[in-house]
Amino acid sequence: MSVTHQKIALPWFRLGLLCIWFLSLGLRVWGLNRFNTLVFDEIYFARFGNNYLNHTPFFDAHPPLGKYLIAVSIALGGFNPTGYRWMNALVGSLLPLLVAWLAYQLTQRRSYGLIAGFLAAMDGLLLVESRYALINVYLLGFGLLGQVLILAALKRRGIGRILGMGLAGIAFGCCIAVKWNGLGLLLGLYLTWMVAKLLPLGQLKQSLVDRPWLRIRQWHLLELGVLIPAIAALTYGLLWIPHLQQNPGSDLLSLQRQILDYHKGIAHQAHTYCSPWYSWPLMLRPVSYFYQRAIELSEPMPVIGPSLPQTATRWIYDVHAMGNPLLWWFSSLAMVLLVVLLVQRCYRIFRSPQANLALLQAEGVWIPLYLVCNYAANLLPWAGVSRCLFIYHYMPASLFSFLGLAWLLEGGLKSGKQGERIVSITLLCLVAIALVYWLPIFLGLPFPQSEFRRFFWFPSWI
Template sequence: MSVSSSRPPLWFWIGISCVWIFALAFRFWGLERFNTLVFDEVYFAKFGHNYLTQTEFFDAHPPLGKYLIALGIALKGFNTWGFRWMNALIGATIPLILSGIAYQLCKRPSYALITAVLASLDGLLLVESRYALLNVHILFFGLLAHWLVLISLNHQGMQRNGWLAAAGVSFGATIAVKWNGLGFLLGLYLLWLVAKGGQVWFGSSEKPKRRLPLQKLSELSWLQLFVYLPAIALFVYGILWIPHLAQNPEFNLWQVHQEIFSYHRRVGGDEVHPYCSAWYTWPLLLKPISYFYQVTQSTLEPLPVIGPPLPQDAVKWIYSVYAIGNPLLWWASTIAIFVLLVWGGWQIWGLVQRRQGNQETTSLSGEQAWLPCYVGVNYLANFLPWVGVSRCTFLYHYMPASMFTSLALAWFIDDWLRTSDRRIQQLAVALLLLSLASFVICLPIFLGLPISPMMWRLLRAKV
């Protein structure tokens, strides 16, 4: 396949602008409706405020996410808008970054745009973006780091090192939000090993001008990848701790890491939190998390909700916010990543068998090999480490891995739209429309809209 070096066409920029407006609108609409601390805002919003008031505190995570919340508070005040708007803005940019990754993988504007559309319809990403929580910051910096690495592969010499340095800064930032940001760095290392192994085992017959950026990953030296990049990341990570340690001098850098590690080892199982969920339940969306639940028996009851009054004849209305993915989109993405992993594994196994049998083989190259490899390896790097974690875990821990399921599903949909089979094209369009319909149906529990008990039970039954 020939890789175009031209920039995306005008229709792509119009489409991506519409996606961003869509994402911004749903994240900022009614951002301060719940005039109370929701879920872990009781920690993170207060911790962000503590930085501004110079109040000492202990936090079980690195400090960068709370710095960003503190910046929002400093600009807009310690109120629901002040400690949420920064997350809403960052969360709205994640579909754009994921689109940038998709474009760098195969230079197909249609694939990049479909990826952005699917990410904008992700209910869990929407909910996490509307509150002062940390997970959108992990995604923002981790995906940004991957995008920068892919861009660096289009350049040589000092330009490449400059892009890699920016990626190192972003890797350091994502780890400085939560340690599970390391999954993004692990994915890059595993991909480099695959690229090196493929180069040695299968060779490469393609001319450089026809190579995808990801195929150039093997050009990165071990010095660039294992010394230069992590040194920058580690430096940034250490620097970001300085304001926190200056304000909280009880522990030094080594001691605070010991305390954090000890805390996470003490976090127990299901008896500690009703919404703890095992890693194998996440791809099936079996246990969402209730972030807010309030029932009113009459319009006279005081509620922490800002907005139009309920109907005068209201008997019972429920305000409920669930951290849950868009059900149809989530399950379709799970099927897509499973099929991609099986298909990719089968393709590589076939190449290995032909190579061992001294039969003629094609090189491990091209979009059909490298794109599934990139998506599959990064998915596993961000998902499988949770298998060995004994502490209480939650559905939102799956979010870094779920970003790559969106890339997988978008790849299939884009291929289906390009086929000459009209039935396959219709299936792709139907899947997009049904994902949008599923998003709209679940909006009441994404945004916390007032619904009747019957409607609430129906939505809970669906998810």
């Protein structure tokens, strides 16, 4: 009976993932060349990618891998809007699948994977970052892949386990070679492992050890302390070689110091759209990536010449780097609930370990633990950073808030209480409706000036 169920369920799981990917890809490639100009940090990253092709020396405030990938995009598509953006669109379309894969590795449940992937596909910031030659999507892609590979390797033995850990080390090395804050996606695993080791589990039966959410405890010290860091560091160093060959005046260590000094030198309020780290979960200060006013829709974008008078404006083109508001607010609330749930259950466990042994071995402790630790590892370190920060620095942490919301919604959908099922379905529908509602400012679609306030509910969003 179970075999028959698996044969029926698997195609639906794959079909669901395929639908999520088609939706994600379609939203990312539709009108990819809409603005024939460099948008936001494309003025750096697209040009830097082109510099690699032209062998032009330059200084970059981030490690080079993201620009290598943009260079590949330009080499295959030319230095034009579609040419330097298509690689981002492709990689960005895969992020919801990686989120779904991570959810599946954590629980071995397809329903959780599909809900998590769906929520990631509904996010506005992931969508915007995927449509321009920026580098955050590469950081997320390699970081998620590293986490998935480690979770998959933990259920293997022998050479398969070593190979999986090695590939994870390469993925994390690539993640950090995009931006240094990719370290948070590895730090989250270390934090989860340390907390897991503190819990008074004692000796577990083999049947319990094999539960997916308990495998993190089986991570060997040699693997996490030597193998993965060594391979990640080696990968990081090797990826600098092309950049060093093109810029022979600096060595690897001096470049790291220059990058660090550059970021230290950025003022706390160096940009109009700077925002403190604690404001990100509430999405208080998104970033405007593109803004233009036009009289007619037939005008090419961007409009060349002096700005139009406000009274002459009929249409607005705006691209805002902001999340899907309802998704972000629901996800932030979900993380608060998970923290409360985790603290409550850990208190019960430490107070009476033997009486709560079943709870200690249950998913209801370990999944919140994994998600809260990874969320904290990717958010809280920003509290110690004094330079100007932007809402896109929240992107790695936001993925774990989506996973947290998905876990709660899946529980509601599988609940025997009709009210919980209705709430879960309603929230999923509201998130999808919100994506459609704010889609014009995610895709840069024109809208009448009279509708401007429809999208920007708060003054801090403008």
